[in-house]
Amino acid sequence: MPPTMSRGPGSDVLIDRSALPSEAGDAPARPEAGDTAKRRQIIDGARALFLERGFDSASMGEIARRAGVSKGTLYVYFENKEQLFCAIMDEERRTHLDRLGTLDPDRDTRETLIAFGRALVTFILKTKTVAAMRAAIAIAERMPEVGRAFYARGPATTISTMATYLDRKVAQGELVIADTRLAATQLLDLYQTSLVRPALFGLEPSDAEFDERVETVVTAGVDLFLRAHKAG
Structure with missing residues (x-):
């Protein structure tokens, strides 16, 4: 049966x-x-x-x-x-958000976005998050509900957090963004470009170059994002 x-x-x-x-x-x-x-x-x-x-x-x-x-x-x-896997992901999400700190809309926007991006990428690469991503990807085709659960507990939560922050900055007149959720997704991708995807395949920055590499990529991503969306 x-x-x-x-x-x-x-x-x-x-x-x-x-x-x-x-x-x-x-x-x-x-x-x-x-x-x-x-x-x-x-x-x-x-x-x-x-x-x-x-x-x-x-x-x-x-x-x-x-x-x-x-x-x-x-x-x-x-x-x-x-x-069990979902319970682990829930725990990682809580730890993840605690480590990222607050996106304070009353602080300098550029500094806030760089600090958030630095914390995000460091968390992904310096914890077991990359290994969990590999595991979720490996089983997502056969068990799509597990892949969806992983996405909802991780990336989707971070996107929502960033979109809420961008909504506040738009309301303050500092940024001009038609779709803050799309913009949040794009900014999070800019943070991770050339860092997280290679890490999925075992190619991570060495300890000696890690901090400098993360700072360079995150700062470049934020500056590009702000050039596209800064008011005036």
Whole structure:
């Protein structure tokens, strides 16, 4: 028989119910999604295994062993690998936004955009974000819902944050932009040009040249963007 597929509570990924305990009494009620010690243990184990083995190669049993929990306990917190992957992405998104700081519309625009771009590119290249991007791309064709979830939790959130900032600058009369969401996407691409895409293929700036290279690319991107959209 084909697996029974449905959407998990609060999840945008399809779940294979046939892979789960068959009766409600097999596992206790699912705990709240708060960052409990056990949940943290599972997420850390899954993240390490995904980065080491890849998403497809990591089974729920292996995740349980790496996290130091029983398979039954694992299913109490997460119904499948896809849900675990999304939980990791949610955490990365929160960390990502915290590290980027605030886009303050009352500060100097050029300095603010350069600081944001520098923090964004450094975060992507100096954390495990590139590895997560590779993993999401690798499984997106076969599991498009996972790719969409990754995009929504990462790039789409950053685009929305930047678009909101640009809306404020347009309202202040400093920038002239017809479509701030499109402009936000273009600016974020300018930040990453010649840096992030090569990194996806293992070509990253050396530690010795990293800071200077990031500063050069980000500054050039911001100056180009402002020439196109500066009022007057």
